[in-house]
Structures are given as C-alpha cells and as structure tokens.
Amino acid sequence: MEFSVPSALALRGITKAFPGVLANSDVTLSVGEGEVRALLGENGAGKSTLVKILYGLYQPDSGSIEVDGRTVSIRSPRDAMTLGIGMIHQHFTLVPVHTVWENIVLGLAPADGRPLSRDAAAAEIDALGKKYGLEVDPFARIDQLSVGMQQKVEILKALYRRARILVLDEPTAVLTPGEAENLFSFLREFRSSGNTVLFITHKLAEVFAVADSVTVLRGGRNAGDFGVRDASESDLVTCMVGRELVLTKGKPAGSTGNVVLDVRALSILGDRGNRVVDTLSLSVREGEILGIAGVSGNGQEELADVLCGLRIPESGEILLDGRPVRPGIPEAAFHAGTGYIPADRHREGLVLDMTVEENLILKNLSAYSRFGFLRMKKIRENAERLIKQFGIKTPSPAAKVKGLSGGNQQKIVAAREIEAGSRLLVAVQPTRGLDLGAADHVHRTLLDERDRGKAVFLVSTELSEVLKLSDRIAVIFRGRILGEFKRSEATVEKIGMLLAGGMGDAA
Amino acid sequence: MSAPGTKKTASGTIRTLVGERDNSLWTALFPLWSVLLGLAAGGLLMLLLDHNPLKIYGDLVSYAFRDIYNIADIFAKATPLILTGLAFAFAFRASLFNIGAQGQFYLGAVAAAACALAFPQLPSIVLLPLCALAAAVAGSLWGGFAGFCKARFNANEFLVSMMSTYVAVAVLDFLVRGPLREAKGEYPQTDVLAESAWIPSVIPGTRFHWGFFLALAVALIAWIILWKTTLGFRIRAVGRNRRAARFAGMNEQRIFLAVFLISGAFAGLAGFMEVNGVQRMVVQGFNPLLGSEGIGIAILGNAHPVGVVLSALLFGALKVGGILVTQTSTIPSSIIAILEGFVMLFVVLSYWLQHRIAAARARRRASEGGDSR
Numbered sequence: 001m002e003f004s005v006p007s008a009l010a011l012r013g014i015t016k017a018f019p020g021v022l023a024n025s026d027v028t029l030s031v032g033e034g035e036v037r038a039l040l041g042e043n044g045a046g047k048s049t050l051v052k053i054l055y056g057l058y059q060p061d062s063g064s065i066e067v068d069g070r071t072v073s074i075r076s077p078r079d080a081m082t083l084g085i086g087m088i089h090q091h092f093t094l095v096p097v098h099t100v101w102e103n104i105v106l107g108l109a110p111a112d113g114r115p116l117s118r119d120a121a122a123a124e125i126d127a128l129g130k131k132y133g134l135e136v137d138p139f140a141r142i143d144q145l146s147v148g149m150q151q152k153v154e155i156l157k158a159l160y161r162r163a164r165i166l167v168l169d170e171p172t173a174v175l176t177p178g179e180a181e182n183l184f185s186f187l188r189e190f191r192s193s194g195n196t197v198l199f200i201t202h203k204l205a206e207v208f209a210v211a212d213s214v215t216v217l218r219g220g221r222n223a224g225d226f227g228v229r230d231a232s233e234s235d236l237v238t239c240m241v242g243r244e245l246v247l248t249k250g251k252p253a254g255s256t257g258n259v260v261l262d263v264r265a266l267s268i269l270g271d272r273g274n275r276v277v278d279t280l281s282l283s284v285r286e287g288e289i290l291g292i293a294g295v296s297g298n299g300q301e302e303l304a305d306v307l308c309g310l311r312i313p314e315s316g317e318i319l320l321d322g323r324p325v326r327p328g329i330p331e332a333a334f335h336a337g338t339g340y341i342p343a344d345r346h347r348e349g350l351v352l353d354m355t356v357e358e359n360l361i362l363k364n365l366s367a368y369s370r371f372g373f374l375r376m377k378k379i380r381e382n383a384e385r386l387i388k389q390f391g392i393k394t395p396s397p398a399a400k401v402k403g404l405s406g407g408n409q410q411k412i413v414a415a416r417e418i419e420a421g422s423r424l425l426v427a428v429q430p431t432r433g434l435d436l437g438a439a440d441h442v443h444r445t446l447l448d449e450r451d452r453g454k455a456v457f458l459v460s461t462e463l464s465e466v467l468k469l470s471d472r473i474a475v476i477f478r479g480r481i482l483g484e485f486k487r488s489e490a491t492v493e494k495i496g497m498l499l500a501g502g503m504g505d506a507a
Numbered sequence: 508m509s510a511p512g513t514k515k516t517a518s519g520t521i522r523t524l525v526g527e528r529d530n531s532l533w534t535a536l537f538p539l540w541s542v543l544l545g546l547a548a549g550g551l552l553m554l555l556l557d558h559n560p561l562k563i564y565g566d567l568v569s570y571a572f573r574d575i576y577n578i579a580d581i582f583a584k585a586t587p588l589i590l591t592g593l594a595f596a597f598a599f600r601a602s603l604f605n606i607g608a609q610g611q612f613y614l615g616a617v618a619a620a621a622c623a624l625a626f627p628q629l630p631s632i633v634l635l636p637l638c639a640l641a642a643a644v645a646g647s648l649w650g651g652f653a654g655f656c657k658a659r660f661n662a663n664e665f666l667v668s669m670m671s672t673y674v675a676v677a678v679l680d681f682l683v684r685g686p687l688r689e690a691k692g693e694y695p696q697t698d699v700l701a702e703s704a705w706i707p708s709v710i711p712g713t714r715f716h717w718g719f720f721l722a723l724a725v726a727l728i729a730w731i732i733l734w735k736t737t738l739g740f741r742i743r744a745v746g747r748n749r750r751a752a753r754f755a756g757m758n759e760q761r762i763f764l765a766v767f768l769i770s771g772a773f774a775g776l777a778g779f780m781e782v783n784g785v786q787r788m789v790v791q792g793f794n795p796l797l798g799s800e801g802i803g804i805a806i807l808g809n810a811h812p813v814g815v816v817l818s819a820l821l822f823g824a825l826k827v828g829g830i831l832v833t834q835t836s837t838i839p840s841s842i843i844a845i846l847e848g849f850v851m852l853f854v855v856l857s858y859w860l861q862h863r864i865a866a867a868r869a870r871r872r873a874s875e876g877g878d879s880r
Contacts (some may be wrong), residue, residue, distance in 0.1 A: 310754060330756035340754070346752045353747040362744065362755045368735045376735075 004345040007069070008033045008196040009054075009085075016064035020029040021406070023049040024060070025220045025347075031165075031213075036187055036197040038228075040240055041217035042296050042461045045199045050217070051167050054082045055087045067165070068148035086158025088168040092150050095487055096143035099342050100136050104157045121160075128159050132186055148179030155186070166190065168199040172206060184210040192354055202240075204233055204296060204500055208335025216240050234496040241295070241463040241499065256471070257286030258321075258453035261307070261424050266316030268302045268479075274355060275314065276302045278479040284424070284455040289446065292459045293497055300459045302345070304428045307457065308340040309333035334363055339421020341413055343429035349413040350401050359385035360416050386415040390445070407438025414445055425449055428459045443469060463495065477501045537857040538807055538814070542821065552845060557605065558838050566836070571828030579713030583785060585816075585823030587612070587794070589722040590777035591801025593729050594650075596810040598664075598770040600733055601746040601762060607653060607668030608774040609798025610675030611646035615778025617682055618645035618787040620697050622780075623704035624687065631703045638704060639721070639779045646775015647768045654767025656675050658760035664767070683791050695791035712716030716784040725773060726812040727772060732769070733812075742766055774798070791795040796844075803851040806858075824846065 006044045012029035016023045023045045030266040041047045052058045054065065056074040064071050067083045074080050080087070101121045108116070110124040118468045122138035129135040134152045142150060142198050151171065158166060166187075169432045172180040187197050187210050201207065207214050208228060216223045216239045224239045261284040271274035276299040292300050307318065312328035315423040317409035319325070332341075350359050360383050361368045368379050383397035392411045394404055401409055410430070419427065427446060431439035448468060450456050466473055467490060473482045475498040550560030550851040572578055573683025591608040598605035626634060634731075653671060656662035683695045690698055706716040731737035744752040745762045753759060777797060782789055804822055829843030 308754075309756075329752065334756060342754065347585060347748070347750050351744050351751050352749040354743060358744075362751070365737045366742060372736050374735055374737060386824060400749065436659060 007031060008035075008067070008302075009198070010066040010069075011050070011054070012064045012066065014050065014053060014060045014065075016060050018059060022220050024053070026221050027063070027217070027220070029215045029222060029225065030066075031196050031198055033196055034191055034194050035200070036191050036211045037216040038211035038382075039108075039198060039217060040204075040207060040214050040236060042201075042202060042240060045217040045240075046220035047217055048169060049220075051087065051169060051200060052196065054080070054167060055085065062335070067180055076157070081161050081163070082303055084162060084164035086155075086161060086163025086166050088151065088158065088166065089489050090155045090169045090171075090173060092144045092154055094150060094153060097141065098154050099139050100145075100156075101138040103142060103153060104160050108161070120139070125156055125160065125190065125319075128156055128158055130157065132189055133182070134159075134186060146179075148182070151175065151179075151183070159321035162248075163195075164195045165198070170200050170202075172201070176459050177471045191264050202297065204236055204295075207236065208233075213247065217265075233500045234493065236497045237295070237499045238492055239460055256288045257453065259283045259285050260321060261425060261457060262319040262322070263307075263360040264317040264319070266303070266306065267314040267317065268306055268311065269314050270298065270302055271301075274477050276438045277306075278311075279316070280476075280479065280481060282474060282481060284457055285454055286453045286472045287449050289469050291473045292476050293458075293463055293466045293473055293495055293499065294461065294476035296461045298476050301428060302425050303476075304340070304457070304459050307333065307424075307426050308338055318368060334420055336420060337423030339417035339419070339425045341410075341417050341425065341427040341430045343432055345410055345413050350409060352402040353400060355398045355400055356387070356392065356394050356404070356412060357403050360386055363416060363420050386419070390415040391441070398428050405438075407434050407441070410434060410438065410442060415463070418445065418449055420445060421449075421454065424455045425455065426459075429461065430458070431462075431465065463492070463499075467492075467495075475499060516879070531737035533643065536817075537861060538854060540810065541807070541853035541857045542850050544853040545846060548849040548853070549842065550845040553838065553842065556838060556842075558836070563832060563836070563838060563842075566626030567825075567828035567832045570826045570831035571655065572617050573831075575710065577827055577831070579710050580827045581820065581823040582709075582719045583650050583714035583823075584826045586716070586719045586722045586784065586820040587777040587780045587797055588800055588819035588822055589719075589726060589816055591797050592804035592808060592815040593726060593769045593801075593812060594774035594777075594805075595802045596808065596812070596815050597729055597733070597773060599746075599805060599810045600739075601766045602749075603654075603657070603744045603746070603763065603766055605650060605668050605767060605770045605774075606655065606665055606802070607650065607670075607672045607675075607798070608770075608777075608801050609795070610668075610672030611649045611771045611774035612777045612781075612794075612797055613672075613675045613679045614649045615642035615646035615775025616782045616789055616793075617679055617687070617774070617778070618642050619779040619782045620700065621682075621687060623698060623700040627701035627703065629703060631705075631707075633704065634704050635783065638775060638783055640835055642775045642779035642782075643772040644775070646778065647772035650763060650771015651768040651775065654764040654771075657767070658763040664763070676792070679789070680791055687789070689788075693828040697789045699788050704783055705787055706780070713859065714785055718780040718784040721776070722780065723816065724759075725776060726816050729769075730771070730812040736763060736766055738746075749807075776806050777801075800847065803847060803854075806851060807854045 006319065012028050014024050014027045021441065022474055027050060039047050039050070049058060053060050054074065056079050063326060064351045065247055072083055074083065095106065100120065104125055106122050124315070125138045134156055136152050136156065140494055142153065145153070145446060171183060175183060191197055194428045204281055211228050213228060214226050214231065214236065216236060218240060226235065228473050263280065263282050265279045265281055266277055267275060268277035280303065282290065294300050303312060306327065309330040309332055317324055318327065320336040320338065325336050329369035346352060351362065357379050361379055368375050368382065380397060385396065387394060390411045392415065393408050401412060425446070430446070434442065446458065457468060458466065471487055472484060473487065473490050473495065474481045475495055476482070477498065478501065485494065526618055546564065550564070553560040553563055555722060570577065571581060591612060594608040594611065595605055603701050619638040622638045622641040626637070629637070639736045649671065650668070653664050653668035656667045657664040680695065683697060706718045709715045709717055709719070733742065741752065741762055744755070744761050745757060749759060781794060786793060800822060804818040805815055808818040825843060825846060832838065833840035833842065
C-alpha cells in the first residue's frame, strides 16, 4: 500500500445495513492524490453501496468520510459535487432528447458562478474535451450518440463541475473493447494531473490495465488492499471469492448412481444477444453435487436459468433421466423433477406479501386444489409439516413471509424446492446474504438431499462454498468449462488459475 | 387466506376479514382516521363558507336516518357502488388498474335494458336473470378488451380501460338516440321497462331493492375467488410479485385477461342494478360518477370485499344525507363531492404513512435481530 501519498479520499469504518443484509461492514480505505484505485468484488460484495454512500445517495450507519484530510458530511450528490467528487453511474443519467451542452449544464444555476451562456458552455466543453481526449460535439443530441460517447458526456459533466475525484461504477460494462481502451487512456491522463479515481469492477484485466492499487471487497468487508505491482491474478481471485479455505469437508459422497442431468452442447444467448454459454456439456449423477465455480458473469446464472425453464437456449439439449426436457417452460422442468433455489429469493423465489403456507405451494397449486378450489386443510398440513421439518421460525403458517428473517425466508424456498425437485436441485448462490448459521443450515440441507440420492447442481461464486460442498467441481469461464476436478484433486491454486481464465488470458 | 389459527375474538375476526392481521389496532383503524380527517377538512371548508359544520353534519346524519325511506335509500345508493368498487378492487389485487368501470357499467346497463325491452312478455323469474346475465357479459367483454390488450400487446391497461369508457359513453348515446330510443322520440332515453323486468323492493314504497343482496353475494364471490381458488391464488401472486409468479410457472397473460373479464362483469352488473332496480329505463349520461366513486370506495376499503361493502354504505349515507342537506340549506351541493374527495385523499395519504411505518419497523427489526432469528 502506498500510504506515503497524502490521501485525497478516505473512508473510515463505513458500515451500512439494509433490512436483512449487512451491505458494508467496517470498510476502511484511503486513496491518494494521483492514484487510480480499483474496487474489486463479486456481485453483492457491497461495492455499489459503498460508492453510493460516497456520493451522498445513502447515509452510512456509522463511519466517516474524509476528503483532503478533512472529515466531511455528504448528505446528497450536491454535497459530493461541491467537494469535487464526480460519479459516473452504470446507467447514464442523461436526458436523451437534449443536447450535450444542455445535459452538461443541467442542474447548474447561474449562482454557481457561471452565467448560463450557451456559447461559453460549449467553448468550455470543447476545451475540456481537447485536454482529456473526450471530444464530443456540444450541440449533438444525446440519443444520436453511441454508448461510448454518452459515457464521455457523463465524464465531461463531472469535469465541468470541477471534479477532482472521479468515481466510476463498472464503467466498461457497456463499452466495446476499443471504447474501453479510450476510457483507460483518459483515466491515466486524468490521474497524471493529480486527480483521483475510484472505479468499480469485477474484471481482473481492468485492474491490471489501469489501476495503481486495488481494494477487494467480499461480503461487505474490505478483504485486502494491494498495490497492483505486488499482486498476482490468483492473489486477487482467491481474495475476491474467499480465501479462508478451511476445507471443512462436507460428508464424503456415498456411491453415485445413474446420470440424472445431462447437458449436451448447450449454447445460450445473454440479455444483450451475446453468447454467454458456448457449446457446454456436463452431467450430474444421483447422489452427487456438481459445483460450478466461476467469477460471476461467466454464464453460470444463465445456465441455471435454462435448466429451470426460465430461458430458452440457442441450441443444445437438456436430458433429465435420459428424457429431453422441453426448453423454456418452467412447468416442464418442474414436472421433470427440477427444484430451483434462486440467488435472489425476494424477487424470484417468494411472494413476500403472501403467507408462509401460500409460498410453500407456490409452484405446485394443482396438488393442493380440487376443481379449482384450494384445499385449505391440505395446504395447512403441508405447511405445518415443512415448518417442522426445516425448522422454519414463523409465528404461524398464515404469517406473511415479509416479516420473517432472511434465513427463514430462504428455508421456505429451500423447503418448497426440495419437495419439488425430486430428482435435481439447482441452487444458485443459495447462501447469499445469509449469516453463518443460516448458511450452514442451507449447506447441510443440500448435503442431506445429495445423500438421499438427488443430483445437485450448485452455482456459487464463493470458492469456499463450492469446495466445501461439491463432489466434483467444474470451473466456468466465458461460458465454457475450463476444467473439472474431483474434490480430492482440487486445490485452490489450480482452481484460482482457471477462474481467471488460465495464465495469460485473464478476463 | 381466511382466518386460520387465530383466536376468534371479535376484533381479531374483523381484522382478519379486512386483511390487517399483521398490523396493530392503530393501523387497522387507518381507514377510520382517514374518514374522520376527511370530514374535519370538509368542516373547515364549511367554516370558510360561513356555515356551522357541526350543524351541517348533524343535519346530514339526521336526514340520512330520518325515516325508513331515507335509510332504505342508503342501501339503494350503495348497491351499484359496491359493484363498481369491487370491479376496481378485484383488478387492484392483481396490481392492475381497471379505470374503466364507468364504461363497463354503461354497457351493462344498455344490455340489461335491451334485454328487458326485447322480451317484455317473459315472467320475472326468467327475465331478471337474463337481464343480469346480459349486463354481466356486456361489462365483462368490454373490460376483457383492456385485459386482452394488456396480455397480447402489453398495452397500458390504465389508459386502455380509461379511454374505452369514452367509447362506451358514445355507444350509449348512439343507442338511446337510435335503436333503443323511446317510442315518443322526445328525449334521448329508452321506454320504461315492463314491470316484469323490475327488481322487487325489499321494503315496499322505497328504492331498497333485492339487488343489494345480489351485490353482497357478488362481494362474497369475489372474496371466494381471491382467497379460496387457484385462480385467486395466481391473481394475488402475479399482483404481488410478477417475477416470482413467472418463475413458479404461472402464465401472467392469462391472469390479466381473466382479471379484466371478472372485473368487467362486476361493473356490468352495476348497470343491471341501476336500470332494473332504480331507474327502470336508460337515460343518456345517467350516474356519470359511479365508476370513479368505485375507485375511491375500493381504496377506502383496502381493496377487500368486506371493506368495499362498508365503504359503499358510508358513501351511500353521505349521498342520501348530503342531497337533503344541500336541498334544505344554502350550502352548495358540490360540498358532498368535496367531502368524498377529501376522504379519498386522506385514505391515499394513510397508505403512504402505513408504508413508512412498515419500513421503519423493518429497519428496527434489522438492526435489532440481524438475520438469524
């Protein structure tokens, strides 16, 4: 770490909790003048929350922020701008039907010291653009510009407000490689005039391309600060996905049986039309947990979606017990015996405003109804049985799920899906946002189901979770399986290297 | 879900019925506070108009309950309001907005009248169910159009249902000036229906007709559909978390269509009630506010069938008392509409407050208990 440089920006002990989730926990970091700091971490590691606090969009529960060595209070984006902090959001905040200069001056009153003159503004924008290589026609309309140009406008907007500290939230997610390279050369230029940059990413290659130093966030905590020159890719990966590799082995698998899930040459297109899974094949047997390790965004979420009928694949085949499953139909996957424990239980797994017993039958209404009428008694019995079996803490089966804790909500999803998934359980980040006790319960449940002879398909970006539970581990990178290990053969080093795409081919 | 597992105390039962099981008594009484605040705000306005609000309200209540005729009229006024309230509430449970109850009501009214005019010789026992059916089907199809557009083209159901009302008004105008115009050809209205098409009175000599009990039955049916059937289960799941419902394999398009077909049928039945029960003919542009009042009633009633019935009775009493007060004093008649407006405004504000309280409670719970409870 380069603490010798005077710190332009320092966060001290930032903690922020949302209902059920500790987003940031005692995060401390400081960035010097003329430094580019990367903030690296998985989805849900707390990166966005941290920068939103920095920009005044959230207030921290505790902790303080210092700019140029002075403790400051940032109550709103306006405060942040006054302190010279500019933020480039992942989703742009431009008015599409307005011109570039109009967008840049938007929200600045003449009282800010500059009369609102079109020509003066345009001239200043031109000058800034020339200085930093961000040339944009001030009179072009935003909706006529490419995404890369729009990002330049966002940056110019911050520079026009005299930003000295630039915060960028996954700035390359929307850019082409060429545009990304332009962005990086701007960041280097910007830094060399004594400014400070903090940028969020989960791509390792970007860290090495542009950052001087990197802070890794994991589970809302600062998991480590590195100077880029001193750090290797696998250092960063293991730090990012969990390095407390206490290999608390789950129970070793008994004998595995027939192939349950057989995926053949599956290709999947992502939301932006790019191919996120590429002719991928794998299989899972009875009594086996296959863990998919990988940095998020390498196609594993889409793969799980397809297995559960939530997304239509581009090509390829899915067989369950040797029979093809019709793609893109949730019922088809369900009736074939697939249960799905989604990553985002609030949005995908539960109806929070409905009751515990209702959520427990969400997928299987036909078994709990006759002639279109709900069979209340049977629904109640089912709920009472599952509440007992899974130890769900709820005041009553008729209580709304909204009022339960995160761990108990996840138990409801698990209970329902384990009932539904008579053959195959697909679990995606099943412990995200849960505390240790609740996470351990989910782990034990998955192991128990394996021992009952189910096939389990586990997707997790927590390497420790994959290593703890899986009988076999497959590493996914850019939609392909780069390597597969039996658990006994797997080492952190081998997997860590593949997670980054193998040596010399980092993401 | 009904009232399972709770001790059957009176207040507990009521709270279970209106779906406020999880909240304290204070929040369960929010609609009541809203009404009181609305009346207080209306009272301030009366003060500005140099009237004594206590006297006005006193008169209003004493007029509304002065004699059996007026009391009966409360029920007569409440009858169509229950149905248009249910129409909005039912769709609202699926997070859909049926703003077009007025149009569905008009087409239901025209269908009921046309049916009665076409078969005047039929006995009541046949003709009345036939009129009711015609009204329900007409309203259902008209509402179903908005549901279809939502399901098929992802059109905004709010706008489609609202705009379809203007079309329905035009259709009604055309029919009462053309094919259904009275024999005299003097006014834009139909002939008086044959007596066999009249819904009989509960209390002779008043406007309180048996349709009120049909409206109660419809409220019960709405409750049964929502909380006792798989369709209702799906409606509520789609309404509360569309994404999770899709993940559970529910077809939201089908739900959109079903909800609007049912919601439209409720509003269409209101047409049957007004034509066969009260007006006994169709007049151009009658009851033009029934649809919008239904929205307020549904909101005041927490979009719950029991709440809708109670709110509709309250609005019925306000109407009956209000009309007499404004007729017998110098206060402008629009004061009643303003009162209703204030009440709805405060109800909406109370939802905001409830939301704030719930959020604060969740925050408190998060900071106290963490995730491991």
